[in-house]
Amino acid sequence: MEANAIKTAQAGTLESMDCLVMITEWSAGRLVEVSGGAVVRFKASMEKHINDTLDALGTDEPLRISVQDNGALDVVLGARIEAAYKRYARLAV
Amino acid sequence: MRRTMLYLPGNNPNMLLRGHLFEPDGLVIDLEDAVSASEKDSARVLVREVLRRGEFGRCEVTVRINGLDTELWRDDIAAVVSCGVSGIRAPKVESPQTVLDLDEEISKTEEKFGVTQGSTKIFCLLESARGVWKACDIAAASPRVTAILPGGEDLAADLRTGRSKEGTELEWIRRMLIVAARAAGVDALDTVFPHVTDDEGLRRETAFVKQLGFDGKSVIHPNQIPIIHEIYAPTEREIETAQRIVEAASAAAARGLGAVSLDGRMIDAPVIRRAEYTLVRAGLSREKV
Numbered sequence: 306m307e308a309n310a311i312k313t314a315q316a317g318t319l320e321s322m323d324c325l326v327m328i329t330e331w332s333a334g335r336l337v338e339v340s341g342g343a344v345v346r347f348k349a350s351m352e353k354h355i356n357d358t359l360d361a362l363g364t365d366e367p368l369r370i371s372v373q374d375n376g377a378l379d380v381v382l383g384a385r386i387e388a389a390y391k392r393y394a395r396l397a398v
Numbered sequence: 399m400r401r402t403m404l405y406l407p408g409n410n411p412n413m414l415l416r417g418h419l420f421e422p423d424g425l426v427i428d429l430e431d432a433v434s435a436s437e438k439d440s441a442r443v444l445v446r447e448v449l450r451r452g453e454f455g456r457c458e459v460t461v462r463i464n465g466l467d468t469e470l471w472r473d474d475i476a477a478v479v480s481c482g483v484s485g486i487r488a489p490k491v492e493s494p495q496t497v498l499d500l501d502e503e504i505s506k507t508e509e510k511f512g513v514t515q516g517s518t519k520i521f522c523l524l525e526s527a528r529g530v531w532k533a534c535d536i537a538a539a540s541p542r543v544t545a546i547l548p549g550g551e552d553l554a555a556d557l558r559t560g561r562s563k564e565g566t567e568l569e570w571i572r573r574m575l576i577v578a579a580r581a582a583g584v585d586a587l588d589t590v591f592p593h594v595t596d597d598e599g600l601r602r603e604t605a606f607v608k609q610l611g612f613d614g615k616s617v618i619h620p621n622q623i624p625i626i627h628e629i630y631a632p633t634e635r636e637i638e639t640a641q642r643i644v645e646a647a648s649a650a651a652a653r654g655l656g657a658v659s660l661d662g663r664m665i666d667a668p669v670i671r672r673a674e675y676t677l678v679r680a681g682l683s684r685e686k687v
Binding site for chain 1: 409410411412415439440443444446447448450451
């Protein structure tokens with residue numbers, strides 16, 4: 306039986322003021338999932354920042370972006386998204 | 399002032415965003431030894447974004463890049479010089495040519511990103527016997543060089559010894575570097591004191607390097623900062639003398655006199671500069687840029 310590898314990359318940590326970002330290939334469109342203590346209050350702004358960061362990187366690929374947040378400021382969230390996406394983009398298809 | 403320069407791991411958001419709150423004179427954001435090989439790319443992006451945010455209080459912000467013997471250092475330069483960082487701390491500098499290579503890359507990056515030419519300074523870490531031996535030539539290799547620093551662990555290993563609490567293995571090197579730094583007109587900054595719970599050892603070492611003439615020390619724990627600042631703080635008598643020298647010099651300048659006598663002693667430019675620096679260290683005057 307042959308298994309299909311799923312293209313996945315991640316960046317960041319679960320340390321204080323950081324977040325762990327995982328990007329995987331997706332069927333269509335862009336799915337953004339965020340979890341963590343601050344999500345109740347800041348879900349919309351976090352999702353907007355994630356989408357803005359990916360748009361600025363010029364990608365329109367179908368992607369699933371999962372973020373586990375532990376108090377990351379926007380500056381950290383954006384950096385982790387960029388690092389994870391650049392790692393994802395470097396992976397062989 | 400560069401009494402204390404606090405190392406911050408380049409992949410740690412908590413420290414990067416809060417390090418300046420401990421009020422060191424400077425920050426050294428580390429992309430080299432504090433970042434594992436697998437996290438170099440991610441740390442570089444994080445450091446670039448934190449530098450762009452630019453909230454570091456009054457700290458001088460420098461970045462220790464990866465060595466010029468790696469494939470990483472040019473990307474490090476591109477990421478941080480474009481953000482207008484104050485200085486690059488270059489590890490394992492062994493020759494004036496290393497400084498020239500670094501200078502050329504920084505110049506290209508400054509031009510590309512519209513950063514003022516020459517504004518990014520170089521701090522040279524001398525972590526081998528070869529580097530220490532050429533300290534003065536290294537310090538004089540480019541006007542960007544603003545300080546030289548002895549290495550700690552790497553230098554001890556190159557000397558085929560280890561670090562001792564007494565610093566015996568570094569004693570002669572410290573004496574040599576202070577002469578080289580002054581001859582080249584740059585700062586001499588001491589290496590870290592690695593025993594973070596040994597306050598008395600830190601006091602002893604700091605008092606020793608201050609007496610040699612060092613301008614400050616690198617720091618690896620925030621608790622070390624107030625101890626070093628206390629030792630570098632001038633005494634009341636030193637402050638009073640400095641104030642009288644600066645006042646006498648100012649009065650002489652107002653009368654168009656180039657030299658002045660105070661308490662029977664000639665006050666000339668180096669004495670005035672030292673007095674002004676004493677007042678800066680006492681927090682009674684702002685540093686002239």
